[in-house]
Amino acid sequence: MPAPIPEDQRETVLDLARSGHPRNEVARLSGVSPASVTRICSAAGVTFDRTATAVAVEARVIDMKQARSLLASGLLDDIAEARHRLHRAGEAREFFDLARSVSVLTNAHVRIASVDSTDQGVEEARSMLGNLMAGLASVWNEQQDDQQQPDEGIPQ
Numbered sequence: 409m410p411a412p413i414p415e416d417q418r419e420t421v422l423d424l425a426r427s428g429h430p431r432n433e434v435a436r437l438s439g440v441s442p443a444s445v446t447r448i449c450s451a452a453g454v455t456f457d458r459t460a461t462a463v464a465v466e467a468r469v470i471d472m473k474q475a476r477s478l479l480a481s482g483l484l485d486d487i488a489e490a491r492h493r494l495h496r497a498g499e500a501r502e503f504f505d506l507a508r509s510v511s512v513l514t515n516a517h518v519r520i521a522s523v524d525s526t527d528q529g530v531e532e533a534r535s536m537l538g539n540l541m542a543g544l545a546s547v548w549n550e551q552q553d554d555q556q557q558p559d560e561g562i563p564q
Contacts, residue, residue, distance in 0.1 A: 422452055425449050476523055
């Protein structure tokens with residue numbers, strides 16, 4: 409079991425955290441593990457500003473989206489090259505191998521491209537169909553009401 413953290417070191421941790429340093433920086437500057445920094449600060453009611461973390465995560469998400477886009481584009485180039493070779497294949501085995509390569513590359517491209525696709529068009533279509541159905545139901549209900557109520561002035 410590790411030795412308890414001295415009180416002066418605990419105060420250093422709290423002072424650094426209260427002054428706005430991120431948790432890992434507090435750990436590095438105070439010589440205390442990040443887990444201990446978290447426990448010390450939690451016990452004292454000191455929290456860390458996560459704004460920088462959120463910004464870093466958002467930037468990483470954007471970077472990964474760009475990397476996937478570049479990879480998907482490269483796969484399209486690979487598919488075109490494999491198709492070019494496919495049309496010039498001399499033997500059946502070569503043709504079969506190239507056709508399988510085109511299929512594998514195409515599936516990989518579709519999977520990667522679908523990660524960042526939006527369903528906005530699908531949602532718009534669903535909304536439009538929902539509105540259409542509501543309008544048709546309203547007209548149908550009016551017609552049913554008209555058929556059930558006899559017109560006044562017309563003898564039965």
